[in-house]
Amino acid sequence: MESKTERECWDSNALRNNFVVALSDMYQEEVPLYSTLVDIVRQVDQAKIGSGQLPRRHELERHGAIRLGTGREMNCIRRLFAVLGMHPVGYYDLSVMGLPLHATAFRPIDESCLESNPFRVFATLLRVDELPFEIRDLVETVLYQRDIFPPRLLQTLTRLEAGERLLDQDAIDLIADALEVFRWHSRSPTSLVQYKSMHSAHPIIADIVCFPSAHINHLTPRTLDIDMVQAEMIKHGLPAKARIEGPPRRNCPILLRQTSFQALQEDVEFRGPDGAFIPYTHTARFGEIEQRGAALTRKGRRLYDDLLALARQRIGDAPEGSPESETAFAEAFAGFPDTWSELRAQDLVYFKYTLVPGSEAVMAGRKAMSMADLVSQGVLSYEPITYEDFLPFSAVGIFMSNVKTESNGSSTRTHETGPGAKSSLEEVLGCRILDEFDLYRSMQRRSIDDCRRVLGLEQIVKS
Incomplete structure (x- = not known):
């Protein structure tokens, strides 16, 4: 932890920096392959810059993803991230892609804070009232019996919201308590029967509901060249995704490109009929890497979405990562200008x-x-200007390639979309989504x- 005088107040940038380092250390212990990914990224980036110095924000930069079950959990997460200088930006309705979730991303918004450490967390909330009737009562019962936030953490947040200063020991305690919110637990408080019931409806429901924390399901380093990283992952024998999600490789990178290795099958325990714990397995956490490009204007994003739809139409049933699918993407995105001067002249990039x-x-x-x-x-x-946010189609593409769905197709209903859905999440958060x-x-x-x-x-x- 950064050294500070005994009675000095901590600012949000210092807290965020220290929390990211602590979270990364914890996740490295939980998922050793994450350490391998970080090493691969460092080697690739160093090869790209030669003898130059990688900007500090690239060394620290991470994004994480968590899944929450109740409005109270989302509200408490918002309070925690506010202390770390992170605010809800963007509304993502994942129900349009078959997932019973909606989300926002917590991140810094000021340029100086982004330069210090642009840590982001994509936080999804389970839409319990839209779940199938046959499992809704079970989900509600389990969720409302758990509390993923240590009492001392909530007390600290209340004190800070009342205007108290955060001193050294407070900062140490806050980071330690916050880590517990994101820590992995291999022992579930639910029974194996309950887990199987939720998993059969949709694996993501079981992952959210059946564990006693909002465990990080991936922690993502940023690279300067994701194509090189993909090649290195394959060279190291990692089960890399068949194709990189997002726009094709370009001279002028835009938005976000992501790749991952397949989710881990992890040993877990659930309660049996006699109360004893039964060994089982659960698959959810995976490794991910990203390359960030330029932020598109609204006009640029409309063009991107149109070309993406065109590419998907041309791909049809071609396998992911096949030459046919890659050719379709490349041909469709040839319609997106690829020089900074033209992107500026056409008002496509900020x-x-x-x-x-x-x-x-x-x-x-x-x-x-x-x-x-x-x-x-x-x-x-x-x-x-660097794109600091997320692409839901890419996120879902990675998720679906990492978690095998065993649902029967009736696990989700039609969800509310549009302004009303966003307003409902803002009400839960207790603030406006930027x-x-x-x-x-x-x-x-x-x-x-x-x-x-x-x-x-x-x-x-x-x-």
């Missing part, structure tokens, strides 16, 4: 603008200029305004 040193002289006496002229005349440079497009647009706008003020312009005209 960019951060900076002043080129020594270029102020160009502006003598001017009150307004177009963005196109400022860029073409070398006054402003630009770089893409819109990721608004955040990226604000980052771009701030960079333009900063440049405008330095240049003494009254206006930078969009063109």
